[in-house]
Amino acid sequence: MKKINIAVDGPAAAGKSTIAKLVASELGMVYVDTGAMYRAITLAHLAQPEVDFETLVQNINLKIVNDNGQKIYLNGEDVSERIRENDVTLNVSHVASQKAVREKLVGIQQEMTAAKGVVMDGRDIGTHVIPDAELKVYMIASVTERAERRLIDNQQRGIEANFEDLVKDIERRDHLDMTREISPLVKANDAIEIDTTGMTIETVKDNIITLAREIIEN
Ligand SMILES: Nc1ncnc2c1ncn2[C@@H]1O[C@H](COP(=O)(O)OP(=O)(O)O)[C@@H](O)[C@H]1O
Numbered sequence: 001m002k003k004i005n006i007a008v009d010g011p012a013a014a015g016k017s018t019i020a021k022l023v024a025s026e027l028g029m030v031y032v033d034t035g036a037m038y039r040a041i042t043l044a045h046l047a048q049p050e051v052d053f054e055t056l057v058q059n060i061n062l063k064i065v066n067d068n069g070q071k072i073y074l075n076g077e078d079v080s081e082r083i084r085e086n087d088v089t090l091n092v093s094h095v096a097s098q099k100a101v102r103e104k105l106v107g108i109q110q111e112m113t114a115a116k117g118v119v120m121d122g123r124d125i126g127t128h129v130i131p132d133a134e135l136k137v138y139m140i141a142s143v144t145e146r147a148e149r150r151l152i153d154n155q156q157r158g159i160e161a162n163f164e165d166l167v168k169d170i171e172r173r174d175h176l177d178m179t180r181e182i183s184p185l186v187k188a189n190d191a192i193e194i195d196t197t198g199m200t201i202e203t204v205k206d207n208i209i210t211l212a213r214e215i216i217e218n
């Protein structure tokens with residue numbers, strides 16, 4: 001069977017991580033959430049805002065454990081839940097626009113995908129990290145549906161949230177991510193767009209599995 005990489009990109013809270021994790025599990029592939037890496041660097045920046053980004057990323061110890069899901073450790077501490085909190089979410093797009101940060105993380109991500117067999121989700125995976133990925137998916141959904149989904153996520157995690165603020169945050173982050181200078185969020189020319197508005201998780205997952213199997217088996 002052919003070993004492939006799958007790139008899943010799209011705006012905030014479109015369902016990328018949820019679907020990428022399920023697809024990886026069903027196909028026996030490794031799931032990598034790159035947003036978590038930008039969030040972990042953001043957490044480090046918030047702890048030391050006076051340190052420039054170049055120095056920050058040189059001295060950081062980031063460990064990513066991908067085993068049926070993903071855990072992320074910052075300087076030895078498991079920060080997988082902490083990075084979902086509002087202070088990180090508010091600052092992450094600014095941190096992710098920094099050249100030193102992107103160079104460091106893209107390097108790690110390209111090492112992780114070199115041997116193939118990875119489903120990786122983010123903003124620039126199909127365009128910059130793995131431009132030769134065998135399957136590229138660009139996942140979108142309406143802003144209101146994305147905010148409703150994130151509201152439920154946050155309530156389940158015990159993170160304070162309300163619908164109006166989530167709509168604003170999602171729109172603000174999408175704008176920053178789509179207009180930044182380095183590797184902005186954009187659909188790769190060869191990506192397949194899936195609008196998940198009104199779709200169940202099962203249906204989205206099955207659509208991508210079908211696309212992947214066609215490539216793997218041919
Ligand atoms: N059709 C769907 N596709 C993907 N996620 C969905 C769908 N319907 C509801 N959800 C929910 O939406 C949320 C999406 O969050 P997440 O996967 O973290 O998005 P992203 O990685 O794009 O930010 C999850 O809580 C998931 O259960």
Ligand SMILES: Nc1ccn([C@@H]2O[C@H](COP(=O)(O)OP(=O)(O)O)[C@@H](O)[C@H]2O)c(=O)n1
Nearest residue numbers: 012013034035036038092093096122123124
């Ligand atoms: N490959 C990536 C992944 C995330 N990011 C940045 O990291 C932020 C958080 O990503 P995420 O996937 O955790 O965001 P959510 O949509 O899950 O809230 C994004 O808003 C981008 O600013 C990026 O620039 N490039």
